[in-house]
Amino acid sequence: MNFLVGLLAVVVPGFLGLYVAKNGHSRLITDVFVVFIIGFLGTVFVIFEGINLMIWPFRLLRRLLGFAPRRMDAAEASDLATGRKTTEKRRIVLFDGVCVLCNRFGRFVVSHLPDPNEVSFVPFQDPMANPHVNLKRLEAEFGFKEDELQDRIAVIEGDRILWGPDAVIAIMQWCYAPFPLAKLGLIVPWPIRDAAYLTVAKNRYRWFGTQPLDTNFAKYLCPYLYVKKAFGDGKRD
Template identity: 30%
Template sequence: MKTSSAGDSREAILLVDGECALCHWITAFVMTRDAARRFQFGSLQSPAGLQLLREYQLPLDMNTFVMIQEDRAYTKSDAALRVLRQLGGLWPLASISIIIPRALRDFVYDRVANNRYRWFGRRELCNLPAAKERGRLIDGDGGGAA
């Protein structure tokens, strides 16, 4: 997705597991704190999400979080830290943990991802965001989007 601004101010797409309660919470968390409205959202399982996974040659992996920005795809802890860097408030400070080796960050990420249904639950249906936020869903009608 191309936009006219530079750097981290470009729009990004976040893809999450549409059945995961933790992922739903993360989507709501980011949406609430994204005052600049940089992020659009979708589920990995949706037609649009699946198309993006194919386009960026990413595996169909429901245990990951994907951020697509400036024609690059980031996954797992890299994606999460890049999102935090672009939020308001003190959240960008958390991105300093990028100095931790990726293997260690992703090890912790994988432990949470592999246990997320057990710890946080599974959702059969996703709540649609408020009407003013629905345009931020890449699936248009919100079907399958986080």
């Protein structure tokens, strides 16, 4: 036991010393912070997912008995996203289509939404992958520029836009219980939660990597594509 403690007392400082010599103190502090944030959020997600799995049989029974809310079809979802019918329940997520972390988070969210058709996911680098959402019109409506999407995910909910950590918290509100409890994150002061979010966001490529834009998960969720597939290649009004 003493040998292991002694070994760790030598190996850990030695490893940290080599890391600092190669990358600098600031990189070490940043990476430790990223590990802490990811570890904390991962633990919370695991706990929430365990609770979700326990609730799932009751949710399935409710759906089988016909008490669950009716799901929208693809045409309704497209109308909602474009604002042709209403903006009250409009839900659009603008995310980084080449970020592996962002794509994994998106897939997770879609699998936990009561009605995935209610939410439109749009990679900001390739808005035409989801042609039922007009990104330029959204930029004009909410007064933002595409550059702002590089470091912060954005959520358009009705007539408001949310950024970064607040956008993630809003997305969690749309998911099955107990994930809406993520709203408790709003207790953390905005400067602190935004700094934590940006620390991960600015290091996401280095930590999690990138993927081809054409393989982003939203490309295969677009209601517009399902409508075209269902009704042929004819254009809709």
